[in-house]
Amino acid sequence: MDSINLEAQGASDATRAVAEALKECRKTGIRKITFSPGRYDFHPAQAGERYLYVSNNDEGLKRIAFDLREVNDLEIDGGGAEFVFHGYLCPFVVEKSSRITLRNFSIDFARTFHSEGRIVSVDAEGMELSFSENFPYEIRQGILVFTEGSKNLKEQTTVSSGEVLFPYSSLLEFDVKKRETAFMVKDFWAPAGLPARQLASGHIKLVYPGIEGTPGNILVFGAARRDCPGLVISDSKDVVLEGIQLLHCGGMGVIAQCSRNIYLNQLKVVPAFKRGRMVSITADATHFTNCSGKITLQDCRFENQKDDAVNIHGIYTGISRKLSEECLEVRWMHPQQFGLDFIVPGVELEFVRAHSLITYAALEVKSVLPINKEFVQVTFTQPLPMGLVEGDVLACIQDNHPEVLISGCRFRGNRARGILLGSRGKILIENNVFQTAGTAILLEGDGRFWFEQGGVRDLTIRGNTFDNCNYGIWGEGVIAVSSGIEEKERMKIRYHQNILIEKNIFRQFDSSPILSVYSVSHLIYRDNQEEQSTAYPAMRAPGPRFKMSDSDDIQIMR
């Protein structure tokens, strides 16, 4: 037998059948699982589980539908099948595996982790909203709570109910006509939920003085947590995702960490408009942390997700204490990086000033003593560098600078930005179309807030169309640097180097910057076409198209 084929079985739970098929592949060496066309439902009850640390998502004990752990040479071909997940279940996890191909299926959830209400009216007290049956809710003791739809009939007790709920922590308005974040709209925060009243009309009144919104538009209640990312790739290599339609998941779409060679072809992160949804997934469409080899995104679409489309970066860990001449206490600084134990004997770490991002030393790790997911004690093969201070940060030197190709992709409708970049590998961003609310391509990196390592060395941005980007509040400049370098330090470092921007179309509805950069050396801007449009009102005060400071060897040829 060359492959295992699974058949759709009506509404029954396909979770065990998939688990059995994966077990059979392990046992027999079969390298392919195929699906007959149709819909397959997956419930958490019968899914295996493991505690997972997933970068930039929320850690936890997770139920997993397709659990590919320590699997080599396997292809899963959905044959166009629809995979529909229920509740808190992670669709795919590929961990410590290699040569894995996943193709030709869609991922959706029966009930979304976010919720969407239609804005009826706004006044000083708050907002009147109506919800479709897709977003069931209750008002409990005056608080708006999103549910699975079935009334919880259990007696209330002093213990946790185990009920499945969908907590929210932020609100964002989407334009129903343009199907994108509303023009210049900002996030409203609701870290503890919000008070609300049920109205006789069937609508609700959300109590939130100062909230803004346009009647008819959609107010999205952003998921408070990122528990169920779509496809997790961890400590793996040679992973191909092809022809996957990701309609929804409760976290990032594709999150790869500590992995090598990831190829995404025709990945479509798109909202199920036909099912009455404005938003696709609840966080970044794709995210790559401490990856290496080559990352390719080819002919993908990223629409209406609740955060950036692509983010490629390393991790800065913090020096929390010097324990001896060779030994440091090291701390993971961002709770969503906890547990990523890439600091192992033999790894070379660079020592970096948090406020300037200047690298001042590099040492090899001799041994590691873990304290918990947040702290480790690291002993180096040589004495610690002079001038080391607590608060400096550390990043991996090897296995952290993938080559990147992003080509033929479309970016639109989502919150925040298009591509966030940080890799010293060769990067080519070519023939894409960006219609992003914020900056289209952002050169990031900081050691004090997100602790994401960046710094490009060879970046080409060629043949792209930047079509009326920056209609939202998330950035300044279509292509921009926002690395966390203190202003007074910016002259001392060239964090980003060798950037070629050519043959692109920049279509702008106002006079905000095409380029806004600092701490850069060797940047060439040439053969680009600049167009003016009236797609949105020009509200920003006119300013320079090219904002540059603390940089050298910049050639702007218009």
Next chain:
Amino acid sequence: MDSINLEAQGASDATRAVAEALKECRKTGIRKITFSPGRYDFHPAQAGERYLYVSNNDEGLKRIAFDLREVNDLEIDGGGAEFVFHGYLCPFVVEKSSRITLRNFSIDFARTFHSEGRIVSVDAEGMELSFSENFPYEIRQGILVFTEGSKNLKEQTTVSSGEVLFPYSSLLEFDVKKRETAFMVKDFWAPAGLPARQLASGHIKLVYPGIEGTPGNILVFGAARRDCPGLVISDSKDVVLEGIQLLHCGGMGVIAQCSRNIYLNQLKVVPAFKRGRMVSITADATHFTNCSGKITLQDCRFENQKDDAVNIHGIYTGISRKLSEECLEVRWMHPQQFGLDFIVPGVELEFVRAHSLITYAALEVKSVLPINKEFVQVTFTQPLPMGLVEGDVLACIQDNHPEVLISGCRFRGNRARGILLGSRGKILIENNVFQTAGTAILLEGDGRFWFEQGGVRDLTIRGNTFDNCNYGIWGEGVIAVSSGIEEKERMKIRYHQNILIEKNIFRQFDSSPILSVYSVSHLIYRDNQEEQSTAYPAMRAPGPRFKMSDSDDIQIMR
């Protein structure tokens, strides 16, 4: 060296020193750790962590201060030291260990997991409350949130903040003069938090139409979760806890599961009145699940905790599906029992009807295939019994029926009941004083709600004083049965057998029952003294002192 002694080091974190001392004991075979008098602070940052399933508390990845895993023959003598814990940290975990003695220290937390407000006034909209600096709070977008006290200055983002908060899910009024739950008060529920407004006076207005309370009394915001129980004993034997004062923890006080021979001597669960607190700990004082050997509670005090003082029971797991003639899918039915994997090859399980608690068969387990923390597939050595239906429940026969001695203990001020009993071992409850808001001694057991196995076979209740119990709503009868047996089934089973009640004092402020039992056989009530008091208003309608049904061989000798 016979022992390791630790010295108090001011306010510095003692967590690493304790971890190092425990490591040293393992390495060298030293069998004793002592503490010099003083205060020792423990913070979660430097604590090790493990994922723990703790019966009737909340599972999770937990930081642990005193982590005794796979330790034999160790005594920790606090010498009167005060151990003060900060944030989400479990004080003591004893797991897979034997011959462990912990003695002579107090356990407290810098910030309690519950919060207490003084009732200023009550009206149709809700309640005005004032909070001392012991219970810091903020009102965020209209919702009352309890904090650690330091203002969170982090920028709000779409990701979880990692901030330490103290969520609540229930409200309960305490009488400030009597220092106990207010007379006949009921729980108010707040599963999603509550709306509130800050008032210019410094008080807050809690929005909760219908809430009741007396100005001057304390409203306790009960902790929503039980993440940090005080002393966890799991899969261990011969554990002695002696002279421990438990002022606070975020869960149950002592929770023992799947363990043998537990001796509690002079354990004091008491509130820190001097630190301005009404409530001691946030859940049951002590709880024993699937334990065996002997459980002894000698000269203990249980005051003002947020739930029962003692609960001793087994676990009923559910039959969720018949997979073959020998194989069942078994489900843990209560989320706070998940992960307790006591079903292992060789164990004998009894088959029980959930609605009648009648045992109809017993079989030995041959093999177990775990699916996740909630489901396992169990294969038996013989074919499944005839007449088995899904929904029936299973319980361990061996290692689940400890002998119990509870003597010289005082029970007062807490929410709910005194002792909940379920063990077929010999039980003696002697020379205790009960001033409980609910039933003093409750014979439990049910297979449909809490899934706690009970059923006594040899219970003596002797020489106790029942001093004006049942001044609250939690039960009927000073000694009562509330097993989950459907009314029409009660005649068919004698779930509790051989009960002797003698030489006790029953002091009653009204004419509510001394005894309220059903499905019992062989009960003798003799030589008891019954007194009438005026301690509380007699509000209940007069009724029989002895309510009995569906029982036989009952001798009431007054």
